Amino acid sequence: MQVENWQARTFTNADGEERTVRSGDVMDPTGRCRLTSWGEMSPEPGAFLHLKGARVQYWQGSPDLVIDSAEQVIDLSDPPWDAIDPADHWVEVDLTDLVNGGSRRGIRTSGTVVAIANNSGIIERCPECRRVMRDGECAEHGPQRGEEDVRLRFVLDDGVSNASTLIGKEATEALTGMDQGQIRDAIDASTRAGFIATLRERFLARKLHINGRAMVDTQGAILMADSVEVDTRTPEEAANEVMARWGVVL
Ligand SMILES: [Zn+2]
Numbered sequence: 001m002q003v004e005n006w007q008a009r010t011f012t013n014a015d016g017e018e019r020t021v022r023s024g025d026v027m028d029p030t031g032r033c034r035l036t037s038w039g040e041m042s043p044e045p046g047a048f049l050h051l052k053g054a055r056v057q058y059w060q061g062s063p064d065l066v067i068d069s070a071e072q073v074i075d076l077s078d079p080p081w082d083a084i085d086p087a088d089h090w091v092e093v094d095l096t097d098l099v100n101g102g103s104r105r106g107i108r109t110s111g112t113v114v115a116i117a118n119n120s121g122i123i124e125r126c127p128e129c130r131r132v133m134r135d136g137e138c139a140e141h142g143p144q145r146g147e148e149d150v151r152l153r154f155v156l157d158d159g160v161s162n163a164s165t166l167i168g169k170e171a172t173e174a175l176t177g178m179d180q181g182q183i184r185d186a187i188d189a190s191t192r193a194g195f196i197a198t199l200r201e202r203f204l205a206r207k208l209h210i211n212g213r214a215m216v217d218t219q220g221a222i223l224m225a226d227s228v229e230v231d232t233r234t235p236e237e238a239a240n241e242v243m244a245r246w247g248v249v250l
Contacts, residue, residue, distance in 0.1 A: 001026040001035070001051070002079070003043045004086040025105075026065070027084050031091045032106035033063060039070030046083065048076040063103070090211045095158040098214045099221040105213040109223070110231065111156030111163070113203045120152040121195050122184050150180050152199070156208060156223065163221040165210060167228055175228045176202075207231035207238070 006024035013019050023036040026049070036057070043049060052072045054065045067073065090108035093101075098109055124146025125131065126138035133146045152167040152175070173179050176199075178186065187195045212225040233241070 001028045001049055002084050003035075003045055003047045003049060004032070005045055006043055008042070025086075027086065027089055027106065029081055029084070031104060032089065033065060034059070034105070035065045035067070037070065037073075038066075038068045039072070041070040041073055043073075043075065048079040050074040050076055093214075095156065095163060096161040098223075099161040099163055099216065101214075101216065103213070103215045103217075107214055108209065108211050109156075109214075110207060110209045111158045111165075112205060112207050113154050114157040114162065114205075115155035116196060116199050116204060117153035117155075118192070118196055120154075120199060121150070121187055121192060122180070123149050123151050125149050148180070148184075150183055152176075154203070154208070156210070161221075163214070163223050165208075165223040165225055167225045171225050171227050175230070203230070207233075 004025040004027055006022065008020055008022045010018060010020045019038075020040075021036060021038060022041060023034060024043075025032055026035045035051075035054075050073070051065065051067060052074070054067050054072065056063050057066045058064070090106055093104070093107045093109050095109045095111045098104065098107065119132070124133045124136070125148075126133050126141050126144050127147050128141045128144065129138065131138055131140065132151075133144060136146065137143050150169040150172050152172050154165045154167065155162050156165050167175065169180065172183075176183065183195075186198070190198070207230070209229040209231060210223055210225045211227045212223055215222045215224065231238070
C-alpha cells in the first residue's frame with residue numbers, strides 16, 4: 001500500500017507508561033484505510049509498504065489495519081502499481097451498495113438531495129468532545145462555551161436507498177461559494193430559516209457527487225463528504241447518457 005500521510009502520538013497509558021502510537025492514511029487501488037503501528041516506523045508520504053500479518057480492528061465502524069511491530073513491514077522500493085494521487089483517489093460505489101455494505105473510506109458516490117436539515121450552516125461544537133451542541137449544551141458535558149464550525153446536513157437518495165450526508169467546513173465553503181464569515185452574515189441577515197430556504201432553493205432535487213467516507217451501522221448510513229460536486233447536467237442530458245451507456249434506442 002501507498003502511504004498518504006503519517007503521524008506519531010505519545011500518551012501515558014493506564015499503568016503510567018509512556019507509549020507512542022503511529023498511524024496514517026494508506027491507499028491501494030481498491031480504496032484507502034487507516035494504518036496504526038505499535039512498532040517504530042516513520043515512512044515518508046508516497047512510500048510503498050507491504051504488510052505481513054496485519055490485524056483488522058474496527059474504529060468508529062471503519063476497518064483499520066493494525067501492526068504490532070515494525071518487522072511486519074517491508075518497504076518496497078519497487079512499487080507494485082503506478083503511484084496514486086491521494087487528492088484524486090476515490091473508488092466509485094453505488095449509494096445502495098454503500099448503504100447495504102460496511103463502512104468504507106475513499107469512496108465516491110452520488111444521489112439526489114431530498115432533505116436539508118434545519119441545523120445546517122453555523123453550528124457550535126463542544127470544546128471537550130467536538131460534538132455538536134444544542135441550545136448551548138453538550139449532551140455529554142453540559143453547558144459550554146461552544147466553538148463555531150460550519151457544516152451542512154443533507155439526505156441523499158438514489159431512488160432505492162438514502163443516506164444522511166455531513167458536509168464539513170471546507171467542502172461547504174467550496175460548495176456554497178461562501179466562507180464561514182459570509183455564512184454567518186447570511187444567517188444574521190435573513191435568520192437561519194431564511195438561510196436554509198436559500199440552501200433548499202439551490203440544492204434540493206439536485207444530484208450531488210460526494211467524495212469521502214461512509215459509516216454504516218444498524219441505524220443506517222452516514223456519508224462524511226471531503227468534497228462535493230453538483231451534477232450540472234440537465235435531466236435530459238443525464239437520461240441520454242444512461243441510454244447511450246445501455247444502448248437504449250427510443
Ligand atoms: Zn462534550
